[in-house]
Amino acid sequence: MSAKCSISTRSRLTETLCAILIFLVAHKDYAQIAQPDRYEISLGENEPGYRIAPAYTSGLILHRFVHNTRSNFLEIIRLDTAFTELWKGSVVLGRNRMFSGARADKEHIYFLFSQLTASTFELLKMNQENGTYRKYEINSFIRFNATEFQVTDSAALIGGYFNRVPLVLYFNFFNHQSRVLPGLLNEDGELTQVKVFDDGTFQVLISGRNYQRQKTIWIKNYQPDGSLIDNYALEPEENMGLIFGRSTRSVNNMQILSGVFGHRNSEYSRGLFIASIDPTGLQQMKYYNFGDLQNFFNYMKAKRTNRIKERIERRKIRGKKIRFNYRFLIHEVIEYEDQFIVLGEAFFPQYTSVSSASYRGFFSPRVFYGNPMIRGDQIFDGYRYTHAIIIGFDKDGNLLWDNSFEINDVKTYTLEQFVRFEVHDEKIVLIYLYDNQIRTKIIRDNNVLEGQTIDPIRTLYDNDVLVKERRNTSQLDYWYDNYFYAFGVQEIENEAAPETVKKRRVFFVNKVNPR
Numbered sequence: 210m211s212a213k214c215s216i217s218t219r220s221r222l223t224e225t226l227c228a229i230l231i232f233l234v235a236h237k238d239y240a241q242i243a244q245p246d247r248y249e250i251s252l253g254e255n256e257p258g259y260r261i262a263p264a265y266t267s268g269l270i271l272h273r274f275v276h277n278t279r280s281n282f283l284e285i286i287r288l289d290t291a292f293t294e295l296w297k298g299s300v301v302l303g304r305n306r307m308f309s310g311a312r313a314d315k316e317h318i319y320f321l322f323s324q325l326t327a328s329t330f331e332l333l334k335m336n337q338e339n340g341t342y343r344k345y346e347i348n349s350f351i352r353f354n355a356t357e358f359q360v361t362d363s364a365a366l367i368g369g370y371f372n373r374v375p376l377v378l379y380f381n382f383f384n385h386q387s388r389v390l391p392g393l394l395n396e397d398g399e400l401t402q403v404k405v406f407d408d409g410t411f412q413v414l415i416s417g418r419n420y421q422r423q424k425t426i427w428i429k430n431y432q433p434d435g436s437l438i439d440n441y442a443l444e445p446e447e448n449m450g451l452i453f454g455r456s457t458r459s460v461n462n463m464q465i466l467s468g469v470f471g472h473r474n475s476e477y478s479r480g481l482f483i484a485s486i487d488p489t490g491l492q493q494m495k496y497y498n499f500g501d502l503q504n505f506f507n508y509m510k511a512k513r514t515n516r517i518k519e520r521i522e523r524r525k526i527r528g529k530k531i532r533f534n535y536r537f538l539i540h541e542v543i544e545y546e547d548q549f550i551v552l553g554e555a556f557f558p559q560y561t562s563v564s565s566a567s568y569r570g571f572f573s574p575r576v577f578y579g580n581p582m583i584r585g586d587q588i589f590d591g592y593r594y595t596h597a598i599i600i601g602f603d604k605d606g607n608l609l610w611d612n613s614f615e616i617n618d619v620k621t622y623t624l625e626q627f628v629r630f631e632v633h634d635e636k637i638v639l640i641y642l643y644d645n646q647i648r649t650k651i652i653r654d655n656n657v658l659e660g661q662t663i664d665p666i667r668t669l670y671d672n673d674v675l676v677k678e679r680r681n682t683s684q685l686d687y688w689y690d691n692y693f694y695a696f697g698v699q700e701i702e703n704e705a706a707p708e709t710v711k712k713r714r715v716f717f718v719n720k721v722n723p724r
Contacts (some may be wrong), residue, residue: 210385212617213602215679216290221689231345233367235456240506241568242647242649242662242664242720242721242722242723242724243555243721243722243723243724244664244721245349245694245720246291246292246665246719247290247667247668247669247718247719247720247721248288248293248717248718248719249715249716249717250286250715250716250717251423251612251671251699251714251715252547252714252715252716253714254714256714257273257275257635258273258682258696258697258698258716259272259284259286259696259716260270260272260273260311261686261694261696261718262311262312262313262318263313263686263689263694264287264313264318264337264477265313265314265315265370265688265689266290266689266690267289267290267313267337268287268288268289268295269288269486269688269694269718270285270286270287270288270311270313270318270337270687271285271287271288271355271632272284272285272286272311272320273633274302274306274308274322275523277558278561278634278703280302281301281302281306282299282300282301282302283296283299283300283320283333284298284299285297285298285300285305285335286317287337287340288718290689290692290719290720291399292718294712296301296339296340297444298335298340299595300333302322303324303331305324305325305326306322306323306324306325306331306344307322307323307324307325308320308321308322309321309322309323309330309355309358309367310355310357310358312359312360314360315335315360316337316338317335317336317337318335318337319332319334319335319358319360319365320332320333320335320425321355321358321365321367322569323354323355327352328348328349328350328351328352329343329348329349330346330347330349330355330367330378330380330686331345331346331347332344332345332346332347332365332380333345334382341672345365345380345382345385347365347367347378347380347387347693349367349378349387350385350387350389351371352371352666352683353369353370353371353376353378354366354369354370355368355369355402356368356369356370356378356400357369357403359403359404359405359411360408361405361409361411361433362382362433363381363382363433363434363629364379364380364381364382364404364433364434364435365379365380365382365411366378366379366380366405366411367380368400368403368413369400370400373397374393374395374396374397374398375388375393375398375399375400375415375417376389376390376393376405377389377390377400377413378390379435381434381435382445382637388435390413390429390431390435390437391436391437391663392429392437392440392450393415394722395412395428396417396418397417398415398416398417399415399416399417399622400413400414400415400451401414401415401416401426401454402414402454402455402456404456405659406458407675408433408687409433410430410431410432410433410438411430411431412428412429412430412431412434412456412457412458412464413429413551414427414428414429414454414455414466415427415429415430416427416451416452416453416454416652417419419442419444423445423449423450423540423547423638423658424445424450424451424452424453424471424473424474424492425442425444425445425450425451425453426439426442426443426466426468426524427441427442428440428441428442428443428456428464428466428486430464437469439490439636441486441490442467443484443486443492443494444494444666445494446469446496446530447694448472448473448474449470449471449472449496450470450471450472450473450474450475450481451468451469451470452469452470452471452475452476452478453468453469453478453538454466454467454468454482454539455539455540455541455542456542457542457543457544457549459485459544459549461488462488463485463487463488464485464486465483465484465485465542465544466483466485466486466537466542467482467483467484467542467547467549467551467602468481468482468539468624469481469482469537469538469539469553470482470496470526471534471594477534477535477536478499478534478535478536478537479499479532479533479535480484480497480498480499480500480501481496481497481499481537481539481551481553481600482494482495482497483495483497483551483602483606483707484551484606484700485606493606494606495606496605498530498531498533499531499535500521500524500531500532500533500534500722501531501613502598502600502607503605503609503610503611503655504598504611504612504613504655505598505611505613506518506613506616507596507615508595508596508613508614508654509618512698523665530654533561535548535555536552536558537553537554537555537556537572537598538553538556538558538624539551539552539553540552540554540626541626541630543633547603547604547624548601548602548603548604548609549601549602549603549604550600550601550602550630550632550637551597551599551600551601551602552597552598552599552600552628552630553582553597553598554584554594554596554597554598554616554626554627554628554636555594555595555597555598556592556593556594556595556624557592557593557595558591558592558593559591559592559593559620560587560588560589560590561588561590561592562586562587565568571703575663576614578606578612591620591621592620592622592623593619593620593625594616594619594620594621595616595640596613596614596615596616597613597614597616597627597628597641598612598613599611599612599613599614599630599637599639599652600612601654602662609654609701610654610655611655612637612639612652612654612655612656614628614639614641614650614658615661616628616641617648618643618644619643627641627642627643628641628684629641629685629692629693630642631693632649633691635653636651636652636653636658637651638651638723639651639652639683640685640693642666642683642684642695643683643685643687644682645659645665645666645675646663646665647662647663647664647685647698647700647721648662648663648667649661649662649664649679649723650662658682666683666695666699666700666717666719667719668717669710669717670703670706670710671705672703672704672705672706673701673702673703673706674701674702674703675700675701676700676701682698683695683696683697683698684696684697685721688720690720691724692720692724693720693721693722694718694719694720694721695717695718695719695721696716696717696718696719697717698714698715698716698717699714699715699717700712700713700714701713701714701715
């Protein structure tokens with residue numbers, strides 16, 4: 210589409226208006242967030258909302274675990290991609306159950322529950338078409354806290370910790386046998402990823418220490434039947450530690466990992482690494498300090514960003530090392546055409562001061578030594594996010610480009626991924642949702658095509674107003690093709706609406722397309 214304007218020398222105002230028109234037309238494709246569909250469920254004053262398991266082109270599975278004085282039950286609603294309600298129902302569950310996770314594949318939805326008084330799990334495998342289901346009781350042998358849940362065509366994988374030691378329980382759908390996967394560490398570590406591949410094989414990544422006591426990433430690959438294919442650790446340079454990582458699988462069975470590195474025993478990251486491992490176990494690894502990235506510090510104000518970049522250049526000229534310490538997590542590694550794209554987020558823990566006069570005696574915070582939630586007279590008050598970084602690497606691990614997306618106002622008490630991205634038409638849309646506002650940024654390699662824009666979550670009726678003093682929670686996640694779904698709980702007022710919807714508390718789902 211093109212725009213033409215006849216500019217008269219009589220008026221500079223006309224010239225300005227024409228320039229604005231041309232700019233808006235030229236940026237039409239970048240400035241729209243489509244929200245074509247919305248679904249609402251009315252909630253009572255203290256009624257909980259729903260979790261969502263995406264079933265991709267089959268729709269969404271809404272579910273919630275409800276307790277009452279007599280029994281526990283699972284409520285389920287299945288929606289198609291246009292938010293038409295296909296069916297809904299409930300499943301009565303036994304006492305002392307706790308919801309642990311849900312996953313959907315092309316045909317089924319799986320719900321996992323732990324039993325609080327026994328070393329067993331309960332698994333529901335439900336048909337998406339009609340809601341029929343089968344229950345499995347899974348013997349875990351030892352009681353452990355489940356933090357990861359994945360499924361393959363033949364098995365359920367339940368990851369967690371027993372006495373701070375990571376483990377993964379394998380349950381076979383055909384013979385109903387369960388066992389702890391072989392090859393896991395017998396010491397403290399962090400279970401960073403359980404990843405399932407299309408051929409039914411799967412991979413477990415554990416952050417732990419190698420035989421030289423360096424922090425590193427252990428990679429364990431398994432056959433669909435749970436037998437161990439290989440087990441090895443990445444080999445960091447001397448006095449360096451690999452803190453956290455994510456992986457993907459490329460052509461010819463190449464493993465690609467990206468993560469963050471720091472000093473040998475530090476919890477702080479100094480930069481990112483990318484590694485490749487071929488089927489024979491040969492490793493190649495490249496490191497990039499945060500100071501090597503062109504746009505890492507662009508979330509700061511311009512003056513501060515420029516001062517830091519000048520400092521980096523001076524240190525490079527003098528041949529000195531560039532060291533910046535951040536808390537940083539890698540969330541995604543994907544292969545796109547002829548490059549690998551890595552996305553991560555920077556954050557920091559926040560603490561609030563507590564008057565020691567308020568905590569005298571036995572309940573003083575000083576008593577609880579070793580508790581990461583308490584630091585002296587300060588109590589943990591959530592994680593603050595600063596920005597996301599997205600990076601492109603070529604097939605040889607060379608840095609091609611990097612870009613950033615400032616994360617404003619986000620605070621959470623659990624570490625989770627906020628920023629998502631979509632790649633199409635030679636551009637990348639970065640997107641996240643916070644406080645009912647969809648925030649986007651559009652980039653191409655190192656360039657910013659459109660800076661941060663903010664679109665409110667579309668409500669159901671004209672003149673709907675969110676009640677700001679009430680807690681309105683919302684999240685955004687991947688769905689299918691170019692679509693995301695946004696969901697949460699909102700309190701809404703509308704003086705112009707019919708009496709039944711003037712004041713309402715709802716669980717909502719919006720379809721989002723950052724076209």
